Amino acid sequence: MDWTALRLSLHLSILTVLFLLPIGIAAGRLLAFRSFPGRGLVQAIVTLPLVLPPTVLGYYLLVAFGKASPVGRFWQAAFDHQLVFTFEGLLVASVIINLPFAIQPMQRGFETIPPQIREAAACCGMSPWQALLKVELPLAWPGILTAMVLSFAHTMGEFGVVLMVGGSIPGETRTIAIAIYDRVQAFDGAAAAEMSALLLSLALVAIALTFTVARRAGRHFG
């Protein structure tokens, strides 16, 4: 078992989820409640990472984060080191590839709230912030929790993008999924099996949790 890789993966997953939480709530809510020009395009762009091969996505991120790119140059200027092959680069990539896993369930969560309920919140004197905290988030939380669990599990297991953007630097960018590949290459079957079993159980727990939450969510409006 590569404990450093496991710790790194957990660290990456937790940070990814924390970054995605406000982004997903804002974007999911916007897509659920507002109609604006280009809404379909935005929806398509945030769904794109779901269908693109991870290596393709990884390639474009690598190019986008590279020294030659504006993002890469900005990063170099601001933090005095490059973005690719670092933990920060991995985190940014991880947030981007998880957008659909975070935004879509949150959007569905907000969409279950009838428009009259939101109007009622305003008619009760709640400001948009109060309505978000007291009415919308409590009603959309199954979707939000699902989004967090899915993003977490997906980050734990992501391979292609991580390899492209991060490489396999121990303690910096070698996640547990990369470590498994590494162990298999080195004919260390026991370690690979151990880590695979761990990821498998994590995925199972994540899925079970999501289903339980989805079932409970049906109760309010049933």
Place this chain on the structure above:
Amino acid sequence: MEGLQVEVHQDAPIPLAAAFGCAPGEVLALVGPSGSGKTTLLRTIAGTYRPRAGRVVVNGETWLDTGARMERPCHRRAVGMVFQSYALFPHLTALQNITAALGHLRRRECAARARELLALVHLSGLENRKPCALSGGQQQRVAVARALAREPKVLLLDEPFSAVDKATRQRLYREIAELRQGLNMPVILVTHDIEEATLLADRLVVLHRGRSLQIGPPEEVILRPATAEVARLLDLRNVFAGVVSGHLPERKLTLLDWEGRQIEVPFNPQWPVGARVTWVVPDGFVVLHRRDRPSRGEHENPIAGTIETVLTIGHTAHVTLRPEHDARFPIHFSVPAHVARRNRISPGVAATVSLLTEAIHLMPAAPQRQE
């Protein structure tokens, strides 16, 4: 200026042209078929809909003035709104639903005030029930308590009785009637049910395709609809075309020619002889003659004909009569079921009715729809 003043004008996306006021303590009903813009007007007052042009003023405070580009957001307008499907917050208990609208009070006053409001709507003891564990009538009362919690300057009721069964509705009517004694804010009731509007409202606004066609007390609107269109919207069925044929000032009568038949109506010299008019007689003012004592012509506006249909619902028989003089225009009326039985009223028999002069009302001739 006390009370509520509303003025709305737009051509699209929903055509609206309405202006009305509502005094403190008054109940004003917006009536009209679905799609007539009732709910949109209500949402304009609440601030959840913004018309292209309009003004909403409450007790001198301007809530909306599109001319001055002034709009107060919904959460800063002191409105109480009861939604059609109540829109209670499903994750909160009855008490928390009410507390949610008590943001203007200090935290420790909230619980006591919420309990008071629950007691006001006869729901003490159900504080901790979630909406899904309340009956339709109980949900409606929580919604009313929540609407009142904010100490609204205007109370808005959007078809609040449409989702409950008839017995509950009758009880809620009584409760609302009692409750309004203690309310001194304007109350706007949206409904498509004329009977409900008549029962609860001081005045009606009849709406069609977003336009207000007539405003007035229920009995006035029903007995004296301004136009044939209003009569049709109010579901008055005895609406016919006629021509003014003379005036008899000494008998306080105006004479009308109805397809060759003379009808006496209240003296109304504003209509010159020869004027084409639409006239209406409410079906409560059509009187059936006893069939065992045939009329010898001494009754008001006797119309002889053949009974076409008799539909008995409960204790009332709804009857249509095809007049002898022109069978194209049936007269509708209702009699108690026992009267229909005793007079052996059934399809095909001959009968005579009187159209009571006092209740016949003349309107401008409509581009005609006649049955």
